Amino acid sequence: MKKQYIYLVVGCMAIAGFSAVAYAQVPTTTTPQPAVTATQKPLTPAAKKARLQETVTGLERSLEVRIATLEEVAMRIQSRIAKLQLEGKDMTIASAKLVEAQKAITGAKTELATMKKANVAMVASTKPATAFANIKNKLAKNVTTKIKVAHKALVETIVSMKGAGNGMPATATTSTSTAR
Numbered sequence: 001m002k003k004q005y006i007y008l009v010v011g012c013m014a015i016a017g018f019s020a021v022a023y024a025q026v027p028t029t030t031t032p033q034p035a036v037t038a039t040q041k042p043l044t045p046a047a048k049k050a051r052l053q054e055t056v057t058g059l060e061r062s063l064e065v066r067i068a069t070l071e072e073v074a075m076r077i078q079s080r081i082a083k084l085q086l087e088g089k090d091m092t093i094a095s096a097k098l099v100e101a102q103k104a105i106t107g108a109k110t111e112l113a114t115m116k117k118a119n120v121a122m123v124a125s126t127k128p129a130t131a132f133a134n135i136k137n138k139l140a141k142n143v144t145t146k147i148k149v150a151h152k153a154l155v156e157t158i159v160s161m162k163g164a165g166n167g168m169p170a171t172a173t174t175s176t177s178t179a180r
Contacts, residue, residue: 049123052132056119059136063112063143070105070150074098077157084161094160101153108146115139 043051077098081091118139122131 049128052128053119053123056115056122056132056135059140060112060116060119063108063115063140063147066147067105067108067112070101070108070147070154073154074101074105077154077161081161091161094157097153097157097160101150101157104146104150104153108143108150111139111143111146115143 077094081094081098085091115135118131118135122128122135125131
């Protein structure tokens with residue numbers, strides 16, 4: 001039975017490999033495509049501004065969603081800490097880590113508000129591409145860094161809760177043995 005299974009797996013892999021090889025050998029055109037075709041017109045400065053603003057707005061939305069998710073997780077952790085404290089567990093370390101996470105979340109919200117203000121200023125500027133680069137390279141990275149710090153603090157909170165709440169060590173690992 002084991003031999004048949006091996007032959008089946010090898011056969012499937014061979015079929016998948018042959019189809020990938022056949023796909024890779026499809027001839028491609030070597031003529032370069034022009035940057036702007038006859039039917040396309042170059043973007044006007046207003047259209048470029050609109051496109052940059054849409055990009056920044058999309059980035060803002062994704063960061064807002066990440067921050068909202070962290071806030072929801074923090075609320076769940078806070079309710080879990082309260083429940084464990086009612087059971088008589090010591091949750092001082094977890095509470096301190098949660099406060100640290102909430103401060104990082106607040107910092108991320110502040111940075112996001114700064115980013116939104118810069119988006120409005122970008123539209124009004126004479127060189128929106130330069131302002132966009134500032135938003136993307138400086139402000140968005142600041143928000144992302146604060147989000148990562150908040151996430152790390154929430155993870156540390158959960159780890160400390162596991163250690164204090166269940167009577168098990170926070171870094172419990174199970175060993176698995178493989179039989180041959």
